Amino acid sequence: YTNVLGLPEYRKAVADYSARVKGLTYDPETEIQAVDGATIGLFLALKAVVGTGDEVIIPSPFFTSYDAEVMLCGGRPVTVALRPEHGMRVNAADIEAAITPRTRAVIINSPGNPTGAVTSAAELARIAEVCKQHNIWAISDEVYHPFVFGETFGETLGGEAAVAPSIAAVPGMKDRTIVVESLSKTYAMTGWRIGFVAAPAEIVDRMTKCQENFNACANAPGQYAAPVA
DSSP: OOOTTOOHHHHHHHHHHIIIIIOOOOOTTTSEEEESSHHHHHHHHHHHHOOTTOEEEEEESOOTTHHHHHHHTTOEEEEEEOOGGGTTOOOHHHHHHTOOTTEEEEEEESSOTTTOOOOOHHHHHHHHHHHHHHTOEEEEEOTTTTOOOSSSSOBOOTTOOOBOOOGGGSTTOGGGEEEEEESTTTTSOTTSOOEEEEOOHHHHHHHHHHHHHHTSSSOHHHHHHHHHO
16 A cells, blocks of 8 residues: 555656646645546545535536536536537636535536537636635646647646646636546556546545545555656
8 A cells, every 4th residue: 555645756746747737836745645547536526525415516518427426425516508609618607607605616627528628728717716706616627638739728838738727727726726637648547547636735635534434545556657657
């Protein structure tokens, strides 16, 4: 077994990558959690912030497990249609219209699965204002972040190729965003079941307590391979 948080070298590699590619600074000791792929990462993120009866906004169409994971946490999924007139990108006004007093979080997936649509930095900034105004969490599924074709919506940092912008990079949003990542697509490690979550320390602490009782730790071979990738 490894540390429940994950191998130190893996968490450091994640922190270095996040800073270099996404412009996001995380403490590898307290703000990064190694997980067995993005699916369990999403579940742990939801488990950390969603209680019985809480609502989670999910732009639709969406990755197949989103609504099931919300329900497994005792929450209620609230779907918001992605519109052709918005290029199937997440839209701040549509999200705000779906918010109720029970809304706890919104799942952001950009580039989206199954649409492939990349939400612009400007629209993410508007979504961030909605999250701040209504005091809700953004759970950002960024497993496809480097799959940006053309630089219309991509951002380039440190000489790296363009990547989709992250809502966590919007000023004031890092403290209310949970970034969920996987190495399956980015590094062709599908089936290795290795990913990570980057979030405020209080959220990682809650996730660690859950993971310790769910599956002890992320798989060790994947954690040793990930820093090399």
